[in-house]
Amino acid sequence: MFTPDGELLANPMGTLEVLKSLGVDRVHVDMAWNSVAPDPTSRTRPSFDASDPAAYPASGWAPYDAVIHDIKALGMGIDLALWPPPPDWASGNGAPHPATQPEWRPSAPQFAQFVRAVGTRYSGSYVPPGSSSPLPRVNFWSIWNEPNIGIFLAPQAVPHTKIEISGMLYRQLVDAAWSGFAASGHGHDTILIGEIAPAGATFGDAPGLFAAMAPLRFLRALYCVDSSYRTLRGSAARVRGCPTTAAGTASFAADNPGLFHATGFADHPYPQGLPPNEPTPGEPDYTELADLPKLENALDTLQRVYGSSTKYPIWSTEFGYQTTPPDTESGTVSPTTAAYYLNWSEYLTWLDPRLKSYDQYLVTDPSAGNFASGLESATGVPKPGFYAYRMPIFLPAQTTRRGHPLEVWGCVRPAPDAAKQTGRRQKVAIQFQPASGGAFRTVATVPITDRNGYIDVLHTFTGSGTVRLRWAYPHGPEIFSRTVVISVR
Numbered sequence: 001m002f003t004p005d006g007e008l009l010a011n012p013m014g015t016l017e018v019l020k021s022l023g024v025d026r027v028h029v030d031m032a033w034n035s036v037a038p039d040p041t042s043r044t045r046p047s048f049d050a051s052d053p054a055a056y057p058a059s060g061w062a063p064y065d066a067v068i069h070d071i072k073a074l075g076m077g078i079d080l081a082l083w084p085p086p087p088d089w090a091s092g093n094g095a096p097h098p099a100t101q102p103e104w105r106p107s108a109p110q111f112a113q114f115v116r117a118v119g120t121r122y123s124g125s126y127v128p129p130g131s132s133s134p135l136p137r138v139n140f141w142s143i144w145n146e147p148n149i150g151i152f153l154a155p156q157a158v159p160h161t162k163i164e165i166s167g168m169l170y171r172q173l174v175d176a177a178w179s180g181f182a183a184s185g186h187g188h189d190t191i192l193i194g195e196i197a198p199a200g201a202t203f204g205d206a207p208g209l210f211a212a213m214a215p216l217r218f219l220r221a222l223y224c225v226d227s228s229y230r231t232l233r234g235s236a237a238r239v240r241g242c243p244t245t246a247a248g249t250a251s252f253a254a255d256n257p258g259l260f261h262a263t264g265f266a267d268h269p270y271p272q273g274l275p276p277n278e279p280t281p282g283e284p285d286y287t288e289l290a291d292l293p294k295l296e297n298a299l300d301t302l303q304r305v306y307g308s309s310t311k312y313p314i315w316s317t318e319f320g321y322q323t324t325p326p327d328t329e330s331g332t333v334s335p336t337t338a339a340y341y342l343n344w345s346e347y348l349t350w351l352d353p354r355l356k357s358y359d360q361y362l363v364t365d366p367s368a369g370n371f372a373s374g375l376e377s378a379t380g381v382p383k384p385g386f387y388a389y390r391m392p393i394f395l396p397a398q399t400t401r402r403g404h405p406l407e408v409w410g411c412v413r414p415a416p417d418a419a420k421q422t423g424r425r426q427k428v429a430i431q432f433q434p435a436s437g438g439a440f441r442t443v444a445t446v447p448i449t450d451r452n453g454y455i456d457v458l459h460t461f462t463g464s465g466t467v468r469l470r471w472a473y474p475h476g477p478e479i480f481s482r483t484v485v486i487s488v489r
Contacts, residue, residue, distance in 0.1 A: 001079065001357040003028040003318050007364055009063045016070050018363055022375075022390050023413030023453065026077035028317050028359065029067060030145065033086045033114055034102065036060040040087035043098070050113035051183075053121035054129055061121065061128070065135060068122065072136045075417070079317065080122070081142035081195065082115060082177065084152045090114075095154070096209070104154045105169060112176035119184025139189040142266055142317060143177045143258070144170065146197040148218035150210030157207055158239060166213060167221030168241030171256060178258035192266040192315055193258060198287045199272060199280065214285035215267075216298050223259065223302040224252065231305060253306040260308050264356060265299055267292070268318035273331030276345040289319075289345055296354050313356045316349065320361040320373030323383065327365075327372035339388035339482055347394040347409050350454060360389055384482065390414070393469050393481035402488050405458035410481060412471045415453040421474060428455060428471045431480075435464040442470070463488050 002024040008015050019027060034040035038048060038057055048055040071078050085091070085102040092105025120126055124137025147153040147170040156166045174193055181187055200207060200214035207213040224232050224242035231237075237244045243252055253260045269289040272280060279290040287295040292314065303310045321338035322331060333341065342360075349358045362374035369378070375386040393410040400406050408430055415426040426448045431440040446455045461467070469481040 001026045001028055001315070001317060001359045002363075003030075003359055003361045004363050005030060005361070007362070008067060012063075012067050012070055015363055016067075016074055016076070020074050020076065020417070021414065023415070023417060024076060025452070026079055026140070026357070027071050028079040028081060028142070029064070029071070030081050030083045031064055031118065032083045033090070033111070034088075036064070036118075037087040037090070037114070039089065043088050045089040045110075050110060051116040051120070051180075053117045053126065056117065058128070058130075065128070068136055068138065075420075077140060078138055079140045079142055079192070080118075080138045081145060081317070082118060083145045086111065101154060101210075103150070103152055106153070106173065108172035108176040111173055112180045115177045115180025116184045119181055119186045123185050139186065141177075141181065141186070141189060142192045142195050143174055145195050146212075146268065147173070147195070148200060148207075148213040148215050149197050150207065150212065155209040156211060156213050157209065159209060162205060163239050164213065164217065164221035165240065167218055167223075170218075171222055171241065171259065174258040174262075175256055190263040191258070192264050192317070193262040194265040194267060195317060196267055196287060198267065198269050198291070199283070200285070202283060202285070214283065215287045216285035216294065219298055219302065223305070224249075225302065225305060229301050229305060249306075253308060260303065260306070260310060262312070264313040264315050265295075266315045266317045267295060269316055270319060270331075271321070271341070271345070273322070273333055276341055276348055289348060292352065292355065311354070314354050315357045316355060316359040317357065318361045319345070319359040321385070322371055322373045323365075323385070324372075326369035326378070329370060332372075335383045335385065339384035342385055342388050343392040343394045343482070346392050346411070347396070350409070387480070388482050391469055391471060391479055391481040393467070393484060395467065395484050395486065398484060399487045399489065400461075402463075403460065405460040406486060407456065408459050408467065409454070409456045410469050411455070412448055412453045412469070414473065415448045415471065416451060418474050419448070425449070426453075426471070428469050430457075430459060431468050431470050432461060433466045433468075434462075435466075440466075440468065440470075461486060461488055 002019050004015050039046045086106040088102050090107045090110040091102040095101040095104035122138035125134050127134050145152050150156045153166050158165050196215040200212035202214050231249045232242045243249045267287050271288050276289045299312050321341050323335045323338045324332040346358050349355045364376045365372040365374040365378045367378045412428050419426050427445050429442040430444040432443045433440045464487045466483045468483045472478040
């Protein structure tokens, strides 16, 4: 999966052609509610049928229609994420600065109508006014974005308290989206909930109104349990919008079907600049890549509390490493280290059967230099991560005794598409350069049988040196992975 964000709408076909050449399977497309809605900056709701896509301005739909059509035409899948912010007329009262805080208490009934309109438009049978053919069908969805962060959903806590409120707000949005998808013929589609950020403030009076809430704390409030995973009761339940009686708890799963019958749970497991196997110290409620076993256990426990045996698959829908230069924020690494960590991260993702996707956030760094997690610099120059993403390589051990093999794991991401184009199974070469010098030479040729292009083999190297992978596009250039230095003693 790949999440290109705003660059996709700014340069749709150019961005998609890069993703296609990289072998991307599915594109995460963010549709902001206020970018489609009529009169989005008005506090007064316009008079229109919000469940009818024809009642929305055609200009709001046009960029998404084009992107969805182009993704389908290039043979890639779509994860259409229905994002904040809402239009101002669908946000609630009480925001400290209403003109700039539309994410404040968004209206769940209005969101249900918006989801129904989107679902109807991308049902596969909807013909827009003035067109002669239907738009493509979308059958893969995500609900909201990082609801545990106040810039996307607020307030996070009841004002002047530490009582979590964003869980209730998100629960209402999931329920609304669930009904909107069902009403528009998408009830059996792939629908992801969560889309949570992996970290949050855990000190002082955090998260307050607009800061980030630690994700497992957010999940407990979402599912109406306390820190020991016992169902809430009395005022603690009431203020969080949870059942206050045993009868209410017994019907909680039936009353909130999206929390129990979604296809999977989406996480943004950024490692915050740490190695991918290293969690942030002292933060038991984070869901970074190294902490995913905790997320899996928490999700399973929350289901069991209500008598469900569901074990949600987890989808990574936003991921990457910010690099310095140019990024000056905390949690950054050098471009070379980022390339290494990206491959390591993907190997760990591949090892976990609960993880159903590996995501990369951004093709190109923002021009301002902040959140520089792209594969290219802001001027379009490929960073080391570009080549690492296109053809990963990772050796879990780089040192061995003579005569003993090393595990060589990798992926030729464009290979499955090349196999479809040519009708021929693709192969990748493992190449080795001795430490004493000389050219790289092929020491093994590995058939690519995995549908996603992965390989995992044992190879016995004759001595110390450098390892890489080599592959060639059909009728195109040969490409190489990054290099890995090994030691044979």
